[in-house]
Amino acid sequence: MQKRVVSLWFPRLASDRFLRAWPIDAPFALIERQNNTERLYCLNQLATNEGLHVGMGYADARAFCPNLQTRPVDIEGDQRFLHTLVKWAKRYCPWVGIEGVDGLVLNVTGSVHLYQNEVTFLNDIHWRIERAGISVRSGMADTRGAAWAIAHYGKGIATEGQSLNAIGALPIAALRLDSKTCISLQRLGIRKILDLTALPRSTITRRFGAVVLLRLDQALGAQPEDISPIEDPPRYQARLNLPDPIGLEADVLAGTERLLTQLCDRLKQQEVGARVLSLNLRRVDRGTQQIELRLACPMRDPARILPLFTRGIGGIDAGFGIDQLRLIATQVERLATKQISHTTGKTNGHLDDLITRIGNRIGLENVQRLLPADSHIPEHSFTIAPVAYSEADGSWGRDRERPIQLFNPERIQGTGSIPPKSIRWRRMYFTVGHITGPERIAPEWWLPDENWQSGVRDYWKVETNEGRRLWMFYTPQNPSWFVHGEFP
Amino acid sequence: MVNATMTSEFQKHFPLKENRVHEVCGPSAVSFACAVAGQARGTALWVRTAWQTDQINPLGFNHYFDPHDLIIAKGKDETEVLATAEETLRSGAVTLAIIELTKPIGLTVGRRLQLAAKTGGTIGLCIIQDGMGSNAAETRWHCAPLFDATDSTLQRWKLIKNKSGTFKTWDIRWDAETRRIIVVSKTGQ
Numbered sequence: 001m002q003k004r005v006v007s008l009w010f011p012r013l014a015s016d017r018f019l020r021a022w023p024i025d026a027p028f029a030l031i032e033r034q035n036n037t038e039r040l041y042c043l044n045q046l047a048t049n050e051g052l053h054v055g056m057g058y059a060d061a062r063a064f065c066p067n068l069q070t071r072p073v074d075i076e077g078d079q080r081f082l083h084t085l086v087k088w089a090k091r092y093c094p095w096v097g098i099e100g101v102d103g104l105v106l107n108v109t110g111s112v113h114l115y116q117n118e119v120t121f122l123n124d125i126h127w128r129i130e131r132a133g134i135s136v137r138s139g140m141a142d143t144r145g146a147a148w149a150i151a152h153y154g155k156g157i158a159t160e161g162q163s164l165n166a167i168g169a170l171p172i173a174a175l176r177l178d179s180k181t182c183i184s185l186q187r188l189g190i191r192k193i194l195d196l197t198a199l200p201r202s203t204i205t206r207r208f209g210a211v212v213l214l215r216l217d218q219a220l221g222a223q224p225e226d227i228s229p230i231e232d233p234p235r236y237q238a239r240l241n242l243p244d245p246i247g248l249e250a251d252v253l254a255g256t257e258r259l260l261t262q263l264c265d266r267l268k269q270q271e272v273g274a275r276v277l278s279l280n281l282r283r284v285d286r287g288t289q290q291i292e293l294r295l296a297c298p299m300r301d302p303a304r305i306l307p308l309f310t311r312g313i314g315g316i317d318a319g320f321g322i323d324q325l326r327l328i329a330t331q332v333e334r335l336a337t338k339q340i341s342h343t344t345g346k347t348n349g350h351l352d353d354l355i356t357r358i359g360n361r362i363g364l365e366n367v368q369r370l371l372p373a374d375s376h377i378p379e380h381s382f383t384i385a386p387v388a389y390s391e392a393d394g395s396w397g398r399d400r401e402r403p404i405q406l407f408n409p410e411r412i413q414g415t416g417s418i419p420p421k422s423i424r425w426r427r428m429y430f431t432v433g434h435i436t437g438p439e440r441i442a443p444e445w446w447l448p449d450e451n452w453q454s455g456v457r458d459y460w461k462v463e464t465n466e467g468r469r470l471w472m473f474y475t476p477q478n479p480s481w482f483v484h485g486e487f488p
Numbered sequence: 489m490v491n492a493t494m495t496s497e498f499q500k501h502f503p504l505k506e507n508r509v510h511e512v513c514g515p516s517a518v519s520f521a522c523a524v525a526g527q528a529r530g531t532a533l534w535v536r537t538a539w540q541t542d543q544i545n546p547l548g549f550n551h552y553f554d555p556h557d558l559i560i561a562k563g564k565d566e567t568e569v570l571a572t573a574e575e576t577l578r579s580g581a582v583t584l585a586i587i588e589l590t591k592p593i594g595l596t597v598g599r600r601l602q603l604a605a606k607t608g609g610t611i612g613l614c615i616i617q618d619g620m621g622s623n624a625a626e627t628r629w630h631c632a633p634l635f636d637a638t639d640s641t642l643q644r645w646k647l648i649k650n651k652s653g654t655f656k657t658w659d660i661r662w663d664a665e666t667r668r669i670i671v672v673s674k675t676g677q
Contacts, residue, residue: 354533355559370558396547407541467644
């Protein structure tokens with residue numbers, strides 16, 4: 001079967017997209033900022049009629065057309081919109097790729113007959129897109145290059161095997177060449193594609209490089225050219241409809257197990273693991289119950305995930321019964337297939353399951369671990385991070401003796417830069433037996449910290465005759481004494 | 489000789505009896521918990537309420553055990569703490585669960601923790617306020633630092649409740665180099 005390709009070009013994609021949402025009945029342009037000037041990026045028909053063109057300076061355009069309406073361009077939004085169009089175009093064929101920033105290319109081989117013939121096929125595309133308020137130009141040919149040429153510079157359909165006849169009269173710019181090559185070809189008097197085919201091939205390559213002939217051959221079908229289709233993003237969900245409502249916990253669990261098996265197969269194919277799962281239970285009275293399960297690590301093992309659902313399912317009010325179960329992996333993460341070996345311990349999996357279970361009770365962010373941080377400020381020398389979203393790594397410095405417990409600094413009575421002989425702290429009375437210090441710690445001036453506004457601190461380890469060993473500091477710039485921690 | 493017998497006596501009690509829940513109180517309870525975690529060799533989970541502001545300092549206890557082996561769970565209230573503790577003890581995924589309690593627990597709660605510890609094969613250690621122990625605990629320890637001009641790790645550990653033995657008191661110190669507890673002989677005092 002002869003390959004057939006449709007090329008669609010949306011010449012006013014950006015402005016059409018904007019005007020679909022906010023219709024303006026006046027000359028309109030989207031403005032792009034290039035270096036230090038603002039230039040017209042995309043115009044509507046009225047603006048073109050006023051004599052404006054793309055790439056024109058904004059100030060010039062205002063001079064030509066004082067009632068010009070403008071907005072800044074959103075290039076990312078346009079790309080998202082183009083991807084939406086890709087999804088739409090899949091109603092015509094499964095093989096849809098993106099052409100440049102404002103075009104689509106469809107491999108419609110074998111799907112044209114669904115619309116009687118090629119003319120009605122293209123008419124249907126035009127009718128639907130233009131109804132949505134987007135201007136479009138199209139071309140249909142045997143090759144991607146010829147379809148592109150017709151969409152941008154010509155009109156109509158190149159019937160099978162008639163590519164050269166259809167595009168021969170088009171300018172050479174229709175071969176997707178850069179403007180420099182086009183200008184040099186035009187200087188030689190080669191204005192049409194037919195002129196180019198009349199020349200001996202070796203002279204063209206010698207003068208302009210291989211790209212000119214490559215583009216020509218691609219347009220005429222002598223060289224193949226692929227279309228990379230854009231894949232639909234995978235959807236991770238499974239659904240189970242029940243003819244009769246269920247209400248027993250064991251039944252819901254059995255249904256969930258069936259869905260989990262389906263979902264995990266799909267996760268495995270894509271080499272991802274679920275991070276957040278959501279189980280929606282629809283009751284016969286149309287009420288919905290939702291169970292959200294946040295996992296401590298990406299997982300795709302149904303046997304391990306199912307027990308974690310038990311607690312949530314136990315708390316469900318089934319009412320008059322549940323007749324639909326839907327399981328969605330709302331958040332997934334990459335999880336490559338791993339070789340099982342004797343070094344991968346079993347306990348790790350147990351620990352992750354435990355963290356998931358605890359996390360679903362008290363919140364996954366409340367299950368934390370300590371990580372080393374690069375700071376000499378005692379309370380900043382470690383950070384607290386959720387276990388589920390961090391790795392235990394980094395080494396702990398052991399250079400200086402530090403207390404085992406840190407308090408918020410508690411002020412005590414005392415004067416002078418040497419620790420007082422007797423201390424009253426937390427309604428307890430201590431006499432000092434042995435002191436070690438001072439160790440001066442200066443605040444990190446590059447990080448504002450309220451607790452360190454009293455300036456540098458001289459830290460002392462104070463061993464009391466009563467036994468307690470306190471970590472105290474004196475602030476010489478703002479004389480007072482504080483207890484900051486306790487040694488074992 | 490005296491020291492050797494005391495050490496062997498101590499070793500009957502000190503690596504805490506497995507599958508049971510123990511209690512510790514006194515000013516050095518936190519360092520006792522760290523010493524237990526160091527002996528247990530495995531992941532430890534520390535459960536406490538979120539409003540407690542005293543912060544255990546990893547740079548202070550890293551000569552007892554590796555801070556990477558510690559997971560901290562912060563519950564909203566006492567009920568969440570106990571539920572988390574029970575879940576942890578029963579799962580057996582960690583070797584030690586340290587439970588910081590702010591209120592006395594009843595016999596039922598204590599018994600539930602014991603059963604969970606037995607199921608999971610985990611050691612539980614409740615850090616309690618003085619005089620707030622539960623009767624279900626296997627042992628209860630009171631730990632306090634002792635002043636010694638030459639040694640700044642000296643502590644007095646008193647066994648004040650013991651379901652399977654007598655009470656006893658030891659003076660111990662921590663040897664940071666070998667990560668070991670050394671029982672100090674009382675001769676000369």
